[in-house]
Amino acid sequence: MGVQYLSSRSMSGVLFTTLVLFGVLVAVCIPSCKAQANFTTSDYENIQVALNLEYLEAEYFLWAAYGYGLDKLAPYLPEGGPEPIGVQKANLDNLTYDVVAQLGLQEIGHLTILQKKLGKYYFPRVQLDLSDANWAKIIDNAFGEKLNPPFNPYKNSLNYLISAYTIPYVGLTGYVGTIPLLQGEGAKALVAGLLGIEGGQDAVIRTLLYTVKDELVPPYKYTVAEFTDKISSLRNNLSHAFVDEGLEVPKSEGSDGLVTGNILSANNYSISYARTGQQVLETVYGTGNASIPGGFYPKGGNGTIALGYLKS
Ligand SMILES: *[C@@H]1O[C@H](CO)[C@@H](O)[C@H](O)[C@H]1NC(C)=O
Ligand SMILES: *[C@@H]1O[C@H](CO)[C@@H](O)[C@H](O)[C@H]1NC(C)=O
Ligand SMILES: *[C@@H]1O[C@H](CO)[C@@H](O)[C@H](O)[C@H]1NC(C)=O
Ligand SMILES: *[C@@H]1O[C@H](CO)[C@@H](O)[C@H](O)[C@H]1NC(C)=O
Numbered sequence: 322m323g324v325q326y327l328s329s330r331s332m333s334g335v336l337f338t339t340l341v342l343f344g345v346l347v348a349v350c351i352p353s354c355k356a357q358a359n360f361t362t363s364d365y366e367n368i369q370v371a372l373n374l375e376y377l378e379a380e381y382f383l384w385a386a387y388g389y390g391l392d393k394l395a396p397y398l399p400e401g402g403p404e405p406i407g408v409q410k411a412n413l414d415n416l417t418y419d420v421v422a423q424l425g426l427q428e429i430g431h432l433t434i435l436q437k438k439l440g441k442y443y444f445p446r447v448q449l450d451l452s453d454a455n456w457a458k459i460i461d462n463a464f465g466e467k468l469n470p471p472f473n474p475y476k477n478s479l480n481y482l483i484s485a486y487t488i489p490y491v492g493l494t495g496y497v498g499t500i501p502l503l504q505g506e507g508a509k510a511l512v513a514g515l516l517g518i519e520g521g522q523d524a525v526i527r528t529l530l531y532t533v534k535d536e537l538v539p540p541y542k543y544t545v546a547e548f549t550d551k552i553s554s555l556r557n558n559l560s561h562a563f564v565d566e567g568l569e570v571p572k573s574e575g576s577d578g579l580v581t582g583n584i585l586s587a588n589n590y591s592i593s594y595a596r597t598g599q600q601v602l603e604t605v606y607g608t609g610n611a612s613i614p615g616g617f618y619p620k621g622g623n624g625t626i627a628l629g630y631l632k633s
């Protein structure tokens with residue numbers, strides 16, 4: 322009896338102390354503990370969409386410059402994911418080689434920080450198709466005709482830069498679309514930092530192309546600006562939105578409605594366009610449908626969001 326009496330008294334003492342401690346924790350935690358969630362689950366899932374693109378960029382730039390990619394330069398990053406299909410060293414002049422090598426090495430940094438920050442949400446390299454045949458198909462789709470000879474991005478610097486025009490920009494718009502969805506401070510800091518460099522990469526490629534925008538791309542009858550305008554138009558169609566502009570636009574779309582030159586793609590306020598995760602996938606699959614893989618991703622992307630669409 323005595324023991325039971327004592328123990329139930331100490332039980333209520335423990336309960337009281339627990340309640341007080343809980344109250345203190347709640348009072349302290351509501352303002353500050355929430356802010357310490359640097360990455361929420363949804364943050365990880367949103368950032369996973371971008372990881373698919375970072376793999377593409379890394380392999381495409383590194384191979385073009387060096388003739389090899391992550392497996393040789395950063396073998397800890399692909400985590401056993403399959404080798405890209407058809408990727409090659411490109412025939413680049415010295416300046417283009419110098420620039421593309423830097424872009425590729427930047428991507429090693431991006432993947433390394435993503436591997437560190439995403440932890441178990443990081444996934445192995447996805448299957449990529451970077452073959453010249455696949456590129457030719459994409460460019461044919463942009464022009465709505467079969468180019469003859471088929472467009473080969475690895476043939477020379479100009480062709481390579483035109484092909485590269487298709488890549489960081491989708492990442493840029495994806496990051497712009499992702500940031501408002503993020504909750505954790507760490508996630509926001511990471512994606513803001515990735516966005517800065519992605520925007521810079523796009524600007525570097527566009528600037529190099531801008532210097533020759535009115536020249537024909539041999540042996541075709543189209544200028545560099547026309548290639549970029551067609552590619553952007555295709556990407557708008559695939560995204561079911563107006564989020565993409567080439568190097569020349571109607572005056573009404575130009576900066577402040579005054580110019581047709583369009584060194585950067587932006588809306589009427591010169592603010593970057595955004596793509597949702599779904600629009601990013603629709604675009605890079607080349608199918609206009611995030612449930613139907615294709616394009617650079619013959620088996621689709623990985624991560625919760627991409628897999629969710631692939632299942633539906
Ligand atoms: C390109 O770089 C190579 C190797 O560094 C050098 O030998 C060559 O002279 C350079 N070509 C031009 C046009 O600068
Ligand atoms: C997707 O990522 C998971 C790890 O998160 C991995 O186990 C799986 O094999 C990956 N799937 C594909 C198709 O790459
Ligand atoms: C959370 O992210 C911020 C911003 O990047 C960083 O300063 C801080 O150290 C991170 N906190 C933890 C617990 O990782
Ligand atoms: C995009 O769609 C519009 C409207 O259907 C069409 O006129 C245009 O040719 C398409 N552009 C490309 C590059 O697919």
Ligand SMILES: *[C@@H]1O[C@H](CO)[C@@H](O)[C@H](O)[C@H]1NC(C)=O
Nearest residue numbers: 563573574575578587588589
């Ligand atoms: C930009 O403004 C022009 C002129 O007002 C308008 O015609 C055009 O549709 C606008 N573009 C976008 C993307 O909102």
Ligand SMILES: *[C@@H]1O[C@H](CO)[C@@H](O)[C@H](O)[C@H]1NC(C)=O
Nearest residue numbers: 609610611612613631632633
């Ligand atoms: C996308 O493809 C899936 C699977 O084929 C289909 O069920 C769905 O209707 C398509 N969505 C759109 C918007 O076309």
